[in-house]
Amino acid sequence: MRSGVLAAAVLAAVALAAPHTSAQAAAGCPSGTFCDGFETQTGSSPTGDWATTFPNCQGTGAAVVDTTTVHDGSRSLRIDGHAGYCNHVFVRTTRGVGGSALYARFYVRHTTTLPDAHVTFLAMRDGADNNRDLRMGGQNRALQWNRESDDATLPEQSPVGVAQSVPLPVGQWTCVEFGVSGSELRTWVNGAEVAGLHADSTPTQDVDSQWLRRGTWRPALTDVRLGWESYGVGDDTLWFDDVALAPARIGCA
Numbered sequence: 178m179r180s181g182v183l184a185a186a187v188l189a190a191v192a193l194a195a196p197h198t199s200a201q202a203a204a205g206c207p208s209g210t211f212c213d214g215f216e217t218q219t220g221s222s223p224t225g226d227w228a229t230t231f232p233n234c235q236g237t238g239a240a241v242v243d244t245t246t247v248h249d250g251s252r253s254l255r256i257d258g259h260a261g262y263c264n265h266v267f268v269r270t271t272r273g274v275g276g277s278a279l280y281a282r283f284y285v286r287h288t289t290t291l292p293d294a295h296v297t298f299l300a301m302r303d304g305a306d307n308n309r310d311l312r313m314g315g316q317n318r319a320l321q322w323n324r325e326s327d328d329a330t331l332p333e334q335s336p337v338g339v340a341q342s343v344p345l346p347v348g349q350w351t352c353v354e355f356g357v358s359g360s361e362l363r364t365w366v367n368g369a370e371v372a373g374l375h376a377d378s379t380p381t382q383d384v385d386s387q388w389l390r391r392g393t394w395r396p397a398l399t400d401v402r403l404g405w406e407s408y409g410v411g412d413d414t415l416w417f418d419d420v421a422l423a424p425a426r427i428g429c430a
Contacts, residue, residue, distance in 0.1 A: 211270075213272075213421075214249055214419050214420075215254055218242040223242055226272050227269065228269050228270075230268070234262070234265075236259065236264035237259045238256070238259050238265060239256070246286065247416075248419050258413045258414065260411050261407065265405070265407075266404045266405060267404030268403050268404055269401070270402075273401075278425070279301075279401075280354070282420070282427040283417055284419045285415060287345055290344065291318050291345055292410060293318060294408065294410050295314065296316070296408070297405070299314070301399075302399045303326075310325040311324060311357075311396055312324070312325060313355065316334060317334055318339075318344055319344050320371065321334075322364070322374060322388075335383050338373060342371055342373040351366060353365070354428070354429065376388045376394070403417045
């Protein structure tokens with residue numbers, strides 16, 4: 178009995194002494210998944226697995242490693258998002274991306290509500306669509322997907338379509354998940370699937386009819402970028418934390 182207690186004590190001491198990797202710091206990280214809670218960042222500018230990019234032109238948008246507002250641990254990614262075409266800013270990774278399916282989980286905290294105008298806070302380059310972006314953001318004050326190549330939206334921006342999406346709260350952390358598998362795109366907010374953010378092979382009026390109008394859609398995603406794009410009006414300061422990318426759904430736990 179005493180030897181068993183001693184062994185348990187030794188194991189506990191080893192666990193306490195082990196350094197915490199970013200994967201360990203991220204909430205709910207299954208084995209083999211790329212997870213990052215930004216805990217290994219040592220400066221104010223993202224480095225390592227993340228690179229700051231300024232699509233099109235560089236303005237006043239900024240990406241900063243923050244220690245004042247976090248979901249878990251001691252660090253997060255803060256995006257100072259400003260309106261206007263040149264103020265686009267993103268932090269990009271290629272880790273965990275590739276293969277026939279991509280599932281993501283991240284926590285996001287917005288300072289302002291999603292505006293009526295179109296904005297983007299997550300973008301992924303689609304190698305099957307001339308490297309144009311698949312974008313998650315908002316329009317008409319609700320969460321939406323947008324395809325850069327033809328500006329198709331999911332859901333359609335009719336009153337009925339928008340009502341089948343959800344707004345994102347401000348001043349609190351929200352768990353957002355999505356999965357792209359073959360030609361299917363699914364989205365969850367705080368663990369609940371959003372009906373208006375689901376595209377499959379069967380057109381649904383006010384949801385994915387426009388999305389499927391041009392024929393088969395089967396993306397080949399090559400990166401994931403977190404940040405802010407506003408195409409007119411729309412400033413926001415937002416934070417990301419506990420990002421996870423995997424070939425299967427991860428969950429919010």
